[in-house]
Amino acid sequence: MSFASPVFLWYFMPAVLLSYLILPKRWRNGLISVSSLVFYVWGAGEFVFLLLACMAVNYAAGILIDSGWAKERARMRQAVLIAAVLFDIGILGVWKYAGFFSTQAARIAESLGLESTAVISLVLPIGISFYTFHHMSYVIDVYREHRVAQRSPVQFVTYIAMFPQLIAGPIVRYNEISEQLSDTNRNRLSDISRGVPRFALGLAKKVIIADSIAPLADAAFNTPADQMTTGVAWFGAIAYSLQIYFDFSGYTDMAIGLGQMLGFRLPENFARPYSADSITDFWRRWHMSLSRWFRDYVYIPLGGNRKGKFNTYRNLAIIFLLTGIWHGAAWTFIIWGAYHGALMVIERLTGLGTRESTSLQETVLRRFVTLLLVVIGWVFFRAESLHQALTFLSNMFWPHFGPTPDTLLAAWSNQSFVMFLIGALVVFLPPRWVTGQVIETFGETRGKVIRVIVIGILLPYALISLAAGTFSPFLYFQF
Numbered sequence: 001m002s003f004a005s006p007v008f009l010w011y012f013m014p015a016v017l018l019s020y021l022i023l024p025k026r027w028r029n030g031l032i033s034v035s036s037l038v039f040y041v042w043g044a045g046e047f048v049f050l051l052l053a054c055m056a057v058n059y060a061a062g063i064l065i066d067s068g069w070a071k072e073r074a075r076m077r078q079a080v081l082i083a084a085v086l087f088d089i090g091i092l093g094v095w096k097y098a099g100f101f102s103t104q105a106a107r108i109a110e111s112l113g114l115e116s117t118a119v120i121s122l123v124l125p126i127g128i129s130f131y132t133f134h135h136m137s138y139v140i141d142v143y144r145e146h147r148v149a150q151r152s153p154v155q156f157v158t159y160i161a162m163f164p165q166l167i168a169g170p171i172v173r174y175n176e177i178s179e180q181l182s183d184t185n186r187n188r189l190s191d192i193s194r195g196v197p198r199f200a201l202g203l204a205k206k207v208i209i210a211d212s213i214a215p216l217a218d219a220a221f222n223t224p225a226d227q228m229t230t231g232v233a234w235f236g237a238i239a240y241s242l243q244i245y246f247d248f249s250g251y252t253d254m255a256i257g258l259g260q261m262l263g264f265r266l267p268e269n270f271a272r273p274y275s276a277d278s279i280t281d282f283w284r285r286w287h288m289s290l291s292r293w294f295r296d297y298v299y300i301p302l303g304g305n306r307k308g309k310f311n312t313y314r315n316l317a318i319i320f321l322l323t324g325i326w327h328g329a330a331w332t333f334i335i336w337g338a339y340h341g342a343l344m345v346i347e348r349l350t351g352l353g354t355r356e357s358t359s360l361q362e363t364v365l366r367r368f369v370t371l372l373l374v375v376i377g378w379v380f381f382r383a384e385s386l387h388q389a390l391t392f393l394s395n396m397f398w399p400h401f402g403p404t405p406d407t408l409l410a411a412w413s414n415q416s417f418v419m420f421l422i423g424a425l426v427v428f429l430p431p432r433w434v435t436g437q438v439i440e441t442f443g444e445t446r447g448k449v450i451r452v453i454v455i456g457i458l459l460p461y462a463l464i465s466l467a468a469g470t471f472s473p474f475l476y477f478q479f
Contacts, residue, residue: 003254004206006466025184029158032262036161047125057087058135059156062142066149081143085136092132095122100329127167129326133293134160138174140297147178155181164258168251168474170269170289186263195260197439197451202253204458207465210247211472212419217243219411221382225391227405233395240382241375242423247475253436275431277366279343280353282374294319317341332389336380
């Protein structure tokens with residue numbers, strides 16, 4: 001079930017919000033727990049048992065780590081933590097990467113003339129990359145004594161399975177939300193009134209812009225290699241860059257808005273990433289909850305930037321290689337992560353990642369170069385194979401002209417092109433003007449203006465588009 005599907009918008013969300021308003025406040029977490037499990041079953045079916053098993057293991061591990069018995073036995077406490085983290089990594093590894101590694105092993109065996117090994121084929125459970133990271137965040141925060149273990153099973157299920165962030169984030173660390181779980185004394189009408197505009201903004205981003213651009217990006221990437229031209233390659237790369245931003249940031253706005261309606265403040269995930277003036281700045285603005293997770297639970301424990309330059313560069317490379325692997329079991333994602341890691345190391349070596357621009361001309365140049373590098377990276381991210389990515393990039397940088405391919409002509413429409421142009425305007429907006437946050441500033445004029453436009457114009461248009469059957473799944477559902 002997607003936030004942008006008619007079933008969710010017409011039935012599920014109204015039923016949950018109505019129940020939230022009617023039921024006693026103390027029942028909030030119970031309502032969210034039950035509705036979240038129903039939400040997951042609707043989309044993932046029997047995989048809910050895998051989710052429940054993971055929750056049971058980590059819930060028990062947290063209580064054991066935080067127990068007086070374990071605190072008197074440091075090694076035992078550490079062993080429980082390691083076991084829980086290895087369990088979570090193992091679950092993610094088996095379900096997400098077993099097929100990839102078994103395929104690579106089979107290819108190596110074939111190339112050596114050996115008997116081919118078995119290839120494992122598993123269906124990827126929806127949201128597994130996100131809820132395994134939530135589980136690891138929980139046990140690590142309890143181990144570090146940043147928070148006490150959650151004794152209430154209902155509150156624990158609410159944290160892990162909360163449907164606004166269950167499928168595609170943002171990744172909510174336990175120390176960010178633990179105090180909110182017990183805070184049920186909320187003004188529910190106020191929360192809903194504040195959350196609806198943010199949700200509507202995200203729905204408009206997804207349905208009006210991302211879904212309109214998607215056919216253009218898909219058509220460009222589906223163009224046969226012998227029909228690919230330089231113009232089509234660049235157009236496709238830019239179209240996909242816009243599509244993934246409006247799709248993913250739209251989902252995040254909807255998740256944050258839903259969380260607000262239910263009395264939770266979820267962390268921000270985007271801050272105008274295409275206005276970044278360096279790759280370092282880009283990763284401070286793109287998928288921020290993932291960046292913070294890797295920083296706090298991997299980069300800093302590895303030593304961060306405290307143990308010399310070589311170790312700093314090594315740690316950066318490791319983090320971004322893991323970021324690529326986290327996104328998907330394919331060489332294209334691995335290379336995408338390594339590509340960004342190499343750019344981060346280069347910026348650290350040259351000082352470009354921390355140096356501020358001294359003139360408008362330098363700012364414009366740095367923003368242009370950064371955006372260019374990001375767009376190139378998205379080609380690897382979107383391509384279905386390494387061969388397709390290299391073919392795409394070769395056409396982008398080696399001039400090749402010809403007629404517009406039939407694939408792109410068939411997908412072309414005035415609406416999609418207009419939305420492409422409107423979406424491209426995001427590049428020119430001020431770096432500090434984050435629309436999702438501005439819309440929540442109830443005391444400012446610009447916040448009021450944006451809310452009127454979103455609620456009065458964009459929301460009805462998005463709903464009409466959905467009623468007409470214009471709907472596609474969120475891109476990050478595949479991760």
